[in-house]
Amino acid sequence: MIRFKLLKEENMKFQFFSNGGNKKLDKKTMHMLFIVFVVGVILLILSQLFNNKSPEQPAHTVLPSVSAKRNDSLTYEEKLERKLEDELSKIQNVGNVEVILTLKAGKEMVLDKDMPMTQSKINEQDSEGGSRISEDQDVKETTVIVNNPDGSTNPIILKELEPEVNGIVIIAQGGDDLIVKNNLINAAKVLLDIPAHKIEVMKMED
DSSP states (O other): OHHHHHHHHHHHHHHHHHHHHHHHHHHHHHHHHHHHHHHHHHHHHHHHHHHHSOOOOOOOOOOOOHHHHHHHHSOHHHHHHHHHHHHHTTSTTOOSEEEEEEESSSOEEEEOEEOOEEEEEEEEEOTTSOEEEEEEEEEOOEEOEEEOTTSOEEEOEEEEEOOOEEEEEEEETTTTSHHHHHHHHHHHHHHHTOOGGGEEEEEOOO
């Protein structure tokens, strides 16, 4: 009987320590599971933030319009014709206008010039004992040249002069009207600084 009690007491002690060990093991496991859960939540939040971030949009390139390209490809003569057509069509009773220009020459470039001058005086005596002093001036014109880093040379351009207008033909819907014709001639004289005999006004075909 005494032995049975001792065995029962030892069995109770074993169960007690076994249960206590399991409790400690459960607390560690729960603690690790909680850490894993928190880390998983953080990673999920971070992944959603990166996924929701809108992708970087490429830089928007503004392409020139078709009209801008067309204007850039026009020559000086064509641009001047379009400008004159726009202005002359605003005159009363003129209607639609078409302008044709003729130019004297191409574009002229005014270059920088270097003009050194040398001056000398000569005292001359004639056979009769008289003397006279003559002066001699020598001016040499040379173009100023700039040396480029690559070894090439270029002249210095001071300005570029557009070609002068030699004559103009104006074809207008109201070109058969004497008043309209006179107004067109006067406008062209002022705008282009040319005499009236270089301006021809005609009626546009209906």
